[in-house]
Amino acid sequence: KKKYDYLIVGAGLFGAVFACEAKRAGKSCIVVDKRHHRGGNIYCEDVDGIHVHKYGAHIFHTDNKEVWNYVNSFVEFNRYTNSPVARYGDKLYNLPFNMNTFYQLWGVTTPAKAKVKIEEQRGEFAHIAEPANLEEQALKLCGKDIYEKLIKGYTEKQWGRAATELPAFIIRRLPFRFVFDNNYFNDAYQGIPIGGYNALIDALLGDTEVCLATDYFKNRAELDGVAEKTLFTGCIDEYFDYRCGHLEYRSLRFEEKRLEMENFQGNAVVNYTEREIPYTRVIEHKHFEFGKQPHTIITYEYPDSFAPGKEPYYPVNDEKNSRIYADYRQLAESVPNVLFGGRLAQYTYADMDDTVAAALALCKTEL
Ligand code: FDA
Incomplete structure (x- = not known):
């Protein structure tokens, strides 16, 4: 034996x-x-x-x-509770798309007004019957504002390709929430x-x-x-x-920084949705555990191609x-x-x- x-x-x-x-x-x-x-x-x-x-x-x-x-x-x-924030230019938007996001985008204060605004945004692209790529699909689903500020750049960085070159099926639907709830997950426990x-x-x-x-x-x-x-x-x-x-696989590259300050971004996860900024997210680790240390550690996350020797992520x-x-x-x-x-x-x-x-x-x- x-x-x-x-x-x-x-x-x-x-x-x-x-x-x-x-x-x-x-x-x-x-x-x-x-x-x-x-x-x-x-x-x-x-x-x-x-x-x-x-x-x-x-x-x-x-x-x-x-x-x-x-x-x-x-x-x-x-x-x-995971409640990421998206940063586009010097504006911040709550995720996932909910009443807070709609208020930040358009100043709409009620679900009824938000729905009217979204329909108006989608209306412009109603003529697209069969979306030929991710850009057309997203525009048809949410219109120009959400697409350009919160989807386009982030998605292009993630896939390393223009949204017009990506297949439409990557985005099948976009979950909109007509409540003021920034909890990213729908699960009962987290x-x-x-x-x-x-x-x-x-x-x-x-x-x-x-x-x-x-x-x-x-x-x-x-x-x-x-x-x-x-x-x-x-x-x-x-x-x-x-x-x-x-x-x-697709890989990721991380750049970690220690800063001698208590609080860098006020949230564990901030998504950078602009194409011009090369990283997709900045993670500030202490906020996962409500840390009160005098220093902080942040990680810049960059999408990366895979090659032997790199970490296989996705x-x-x-x-x-x-x-x-x-x-x-x-x-x-x-x-x-x-x-x-x-x-x-x-x-x-x-x-x-x-x-x-x-x-x-x-x-x-x-x-
Ligand atoms: P894992 O990869 O963790 O373990 C495999 C181990 O085998 C490694 O330690 C490796 O070193 C070892 N090994 C491999 N080859 C070997 C060899 N030849 N000899 C000896 N050892 C060897 N999930 C979630 O619920 N919430 C989240 O927020 C996230 N976030 C997230 C971010 C990213 C970037 C990724 C890629 C994944 C997540 N996940 C996640 C998923 C989570 O990471 C996943 O469910 C678990 O880590 C999987 O655990 P495993 O043990 O299967 O693999």
């Missing part, structure tokens, strides 16, 4: 939930991660008391009561773990053995020998040595990549004693609640 029941490749949220449940089921696990820290993409670095989201802003939100109760059994969550995401990961991993700075592929022969079964949460194309092709779920992934999926079925899970092995964008739910589902069938 081998030393462990499970080798878990990846100390991210998926691997950590599996490790926790495996232990509860009486199984022994060892976790390896190539990074120098646990937590995968939800890892935060503590900079003099401010938890800095190193791989992009993370806000836990869910409609899944079981998942919410599950994570709350490990850590308490604070009352953080918040940030008190003590940060590392507290959640630490609670999940408990005393499970974790080997950091250990790349599975550089120690494959040895690692394959230590456990009866493996849970692999890394990139599925790398697992199979890219034999069906490389899966594509899968490109187009036809070509979906086909490649299907080939890998088929290969994965044929590997005995190896489970594949998590966002990289499943080539999917999954919010944290989906990740927890998927890991718990795997535990149910496996353990």
